[in-house]
Structures are given as structure tokens and as C-alpha cells.
Amino acid sequence: MDRVSSSRALFNKFLSAFTIEPSDGIVQQLGRQGVKPTDLKAVILSHLHNDHAGGLEDLVAAAPDLPVYISREHWKAFGEHPFFAGMEGATPNHWPRNFSPKIFDYQDQPVGPWEKSYPLTSDGKIVAVDTSGHVAGHLALVVYGESGTGEATTYLLPGDATYSIDVLDKEEPDGINDDPARALQSLRLMRQYARQTDVVVLPSHDANTPRFLAERVVYQPK
Ligand SMILES: [Zn+2]
Known part of the structure; x- marks a missing residue:
């Protein structure tokens, strides 16, 4: 092995x-x-x-x-x-x-660098994008939300497409990926999105995610 x-x-x-x-x-x-x-x-x-x-x-x-x-x-x-x-x-x-x-099935509706997406709500505020690599067909969510004061905030919920912001910054597939090449592509798309749009990225397994959410910390790709 x-x-x-x-x-x-x-x-x-x-x-x-x-x-x-x-x-x-x-x-x-x-x-x-x-x-x-x-x-x-x-x-x-x-x-x-x-x-x-x-x-x-x-x-x-x-x-x-x-x-x-x-x-x-x-x-x-x-x-x-x-x-x-x-x-x-x-x-x-x-x-x-x-x-x-x-x-x-994804539709021909681009979101940032993703050519396709799937709107999960009729108002289009929760949208799935493909972030395969960790596993085939892994999805991330883009959520167009707002803060308590009504200010628009965009969130990206990457699931396991990155375990942490550090890993995202290093563009480092985690070594247990189903498909490391696709995982790398997914990391690059997420970083590209963050360069185009102010987005709060909330990885499932990052210990800082509760703070990123509470303080709406915009991810700044290095
Ligand atoms: Zn997983």
C-alpha cells in the first residue's frame, strides 16, 4: 500500500x-x-x-x-x-x-469562476458549485446573506474541499483526496472566487470557522 x-x-x-x-x-x-x-x-x-x-x-x-x-x-x-x-x-x-x-444536475449559470451552478432556493440565494476532488461530485455552497445591519455578505461553505484556510492558501490537496488534480482545481477556483468577490470562507474543519462566521472575516487569498 x-x-x-x-x-x-x-x-x-x-x-x-x-x-x-x-x-x-x-x-x-x-x-x-x-x-x-x-x-x-x-x-x-x-x-x-x-x-x-x-x-x-x-x-x-x-x-x-x-x-x-x-x-x-x-x-x-x-x-x-x-x-x-x-x-x-x-x-x-x-x-x-x-x-x-x-x-x-448543474445548470449553465456561472458563479464567479465556476461555469455552472445549481440554485437551491427560488430566490437564488443559496447556490451549489462543484468542488470535486475530496470525493467525486463534492459540492460547495455559495450563500448570499446579509449581516444583522442588512449589509450584504457572501459566504462560501467549502465542506471538505479545504480543511482550513491555511490549506487553502497553500493550495494543498490533503493527501487523502479521491482525485488530487481535481482537488487542486477546486482549491484554485475557490481562491479565484475570493479574488473576484468579498467572501467569508467557512471550512467545515477549521477551528477558526465560528469566529470567521461571527466576525464575517473576508478571506484574503495570499
Ligand atoms: Zn469528507
Whole structure:
């Protein structure tokens, strides 16, 4: 096993192995924020790794009509191949029963440097863009929001397309990518977007993300 595939195997084992206390479940966490599963309009999955899709079973059990969005490329790679997905860090045995997410295709609607995108809301304020590489069909979200004072703020939620701002600055695919060349391209597109637009980038695994969100820290590509 080469270095990359052994680190992937370790990563995938880690993803499948950790346990979540019931009080840390997604339904309980939402409850602490005063949100019921039936309050949610939709779930948008960047990808099906367990640390991003875990809890979906409980959420959909509590809100059976909740739409769950996923890109067609990722569904083909993981959803249609649960055994492969299980090897790659997903937990298909904890997907909702008869899991049938809303699978979307990107449209010819450019967003920044991305030639295609998919608007997830009718007002076009939440838009998916392809950031494959970490896994096939991985998506990032562009969210056109506003601050408490009504000032427009654009957010980029990269999921696992970058683990941190440091990694993004170094244009460093993380070594456990499904496709390092596409991962690098995704990093470059995100940086290009940040050069074109003031954007608050919120990587899923960056310890500073809560602060970036609270203070709306605009990412300045180095
Ligand atoms: Zn992941």
C-alpha cells in the first residue's frame, strides 16, 4: 500500500469508527438551538462522508418530507455504490430507509469562476458549485446573506474541499483526496472566487470557522 492509500484507509477507518453520544446527535443539537427537524426547509449534503451525513437517518425519521439534496456525480459515486461508499468513509447502513435524495444536475449559470451552478432556493440565494476532488461530485455552497445591519455578505461553505484556510492558501490537496488534480482545481477556483468577490470562507474543519462566521472575516487569498 502506498503512502497515500494507507493514509486514506486510516482516514476512512477513523470516519467510520467514531461514536456520537445521543446528546450530540443532530436532532438534539438542533433542539438546543430551538430548531425542530420539521422547521428545516432542506438538507444539502456536500458529500456522504460520515462526519457530514451522519445523523441523516434521525433527521429524516423526524421529518420524513425533508428534501435532501446531493449532486448527481456524488450520488453515482457513493449513493449507487453503498459498498464502495462504506469503504470510503460513508456509513450507508445509517442512511435513511429507502434513501431517495433529490439529485441535481448543474445548470449553465456561472458563479464567479465556476461555469455552472445549481440554485437551491427560488430566490437564488443559496447556490451549489462543484468542488470535486475530496470525493467525486463534492459540492460547495455559495450563500448570499446579509449581516444583522442588512449589509450584504457572501459566504462560501467549502465542506471538505479545504480543511482550513491555511490549506487553502497553500493550495494543498490533503493527501487523502479521491482525485488530487481535481482537488487542486477546486482549491484554485475557490481562491479565484475570493479574488473576484468579498467572501467569508467557512471550512467545515477549521477551528477558526465560528469566529470567521461571527466576525464575517473576508478571506484574503495570499
Ligand atoms: Zn469528507
